[in-house]
Amino acid sequence: MYYQFVSVTGRIMGKGIPAKHWETIARKGFQLVYGSTANLFVDRLGNYIGYGPEARELVGIPDVETFCVLPWDRKTARVFCTLFRGREEEVDGGAFLTSDCRGNLKRIHDEFTEDTGLHLRAGTEPEMMWLKTNPDGTPSVEGKTKPYCYHIDQFSELQPIIHKVMEYGTAMGLDMIQGDHEDAPGQLELNFMFDKAELTADRLTTYRQICRQVGREMDAFACFMPKPFMGVSANGCHHNISLWQGDENMFMPDGDDPRVPGKIGLHAIGGVLEHLRALTCITSPTVNSYRRFADAGFWAPIFADWGFQNRTTALRISAPGRYEYRSVDSAVNPYLSFAALLMAMKDGLSRNLDPGPPEERNIYDAIAEGKDVQRIPETLGEALEALEADDVVKAALPGDMYRVFMHYKTDEWKRFIGTVSDWDVNEYLDILP
The missing domain is CATH 3.30.590.10 (Glutamine synthetase/guanido kinase, catalytic domain)
Structure with a gap:
């Protein structure tokens, strides 16, 4: 079973869990690092985007109405999930995770x-x-x-x-x-x-x-x-x-x-x-x-x-x-x-x-x-x-979504302008004298 959610860039993220654990996961959810909502990518300075390694773990609860068997692999199904903050967190424990773009749209x-x-x-x-x-x-x-x-x-x-x-x-x-x-x-x-x-x-x-x-x-x-x-x-x-x-x-x-x-x-x-x-x-x-x-x-x-x-x-x-x-x-x-x-x-x-x-x-x-x-x-x-x-x-x-989005996209832009492209080389390699 693919328990999946969507990252800030639209990628499909999540976990694969054997189907026999469906009832447990449907009730309690699964855990994954917060940074997975930003593809668990690092920026140009080597820092994780959105959340560092010290950040807590999200809880994903399946939306059972989205359960669907994959037609190309009848042994596997997928379900979309809504993301929450960890229940044990000191601040807003169990609240909706605001870097969950799918949950945000619903709300x-x-x-x-x-x-x-x-x-x-x-x-x-x-x-x-x-x-x-x-x-x-x-x-x-x-x-x-x-x-x-x-x-x-x-x-x-x-x-x-x-x-x-x-x-x-x-x-x-x-x-x-x-x-x-x-x-x-x-x-x-x-x-x-x-x-x-x-x-x-x-x-x-x-x-x-x-x-x-x-x-x-x-x-x-x-x-x-x-x-x-x-x-x-x-x-x-x-x-x-x-x-x-x-x-x-x-x-x-x-x-x-x-x-x-x-x-x-x-x-x-x-x-x-x-x-x-x-x-x-x-x-x-x-x-x-x-x-x-x-x-x-x-x-x-x-x-x-x-x-x-x-x-x-x-x-x-x-x-x-x-x-x-x-x-x-x-x-x-x-x-x-x-x-x-x-x-x-x-x-x-x-x-x-x-x-x-x-x-x-x-x-x-x-x-x-x-x-x-x-x-x-x-x-x-x-x-x-x-x-x-x-x-x-x-x-x-x-909430967190704006910070995560801006970190991700500002880094993307700065990596681009910090890159020497084929166009640069073709245009300027023989610029003088």
Whole structure:
């Protein structure tokens, strides 16, 4: 049995325990070091990220409703867990562990619903690339198909992989609804049905786990790196967002224009645009994420505006009743992104923020004609500064989570700027005389 939880970067962590101990673990939980919520990685100075070796141990309690037998290994099952502080701790013993991104999302969503009467339903568009493997089994940087967007022939090249992903996804509760070949080598998008935010986050995590297993079986590498190739599209993970009151979609238009959401939708969009720069740090969370924005000719959303079916803006009304948040990529931790979007939308609702009229023009043309539009950060370092300055989005990272996230991502950024790359060598090795 895999007792699993999700780290600050979206990795699946946990323990494997023989099934005969299920009743004991379900009642008492398992223990693991706090630092596992930060992948148990060390920073550039050799310090453990988030928690040192002297830190206490967390307790993971399984959420029994998430129990699922793995369809590729019927002798093994998985269950997601909620994390707590150790019961014997002097301060907050037995309390929720605030570096548990999955538990945080549940609590933030519950508070949002209590305050607004609304809940978030979300769907994701998990683009990724299927790469060839080298003779030694390591991944190459070569896609298994040609970069032809929406071509059924290229989709068919990946059909054996697609069938296996759908077989496993269906067995693990994903309602697979559609898919297509995107416009990078080996790039595939397979979609499953939207649902409440925390369920969609669990399913995206499950989908990634499935893809990695299918890659093992099919001699392919499932790549979720945002931008492994320049000159072709990156791997996005657009979030399709709506707010509901019971079974009523409150994003539906309430006027004569079917392209414009109702007041709740407009204020929610206003909140997201208000906080987009800080949100980008969470939804585009790696150094590599910003290569996607630099290669802006490939529909990368870099301006804080919105419009109906307008792919040049950061937010797009993709259909009446929902909007597509586009400044998010395949490396996103969905528990963090949904929590952050909830906080931004809550701010928009409480302050009645007006997003302005929808932009119908290509945003680049609009800017050329004089429109003043805020740009999202150009680097992870700039995004970290935006997050530090935004108390609303920071509130989506409560307690230890903000400290752990900032330690991890600041170290990532500083390791990058402290690295001499191939570009540096090629550009400057023969710089003088």
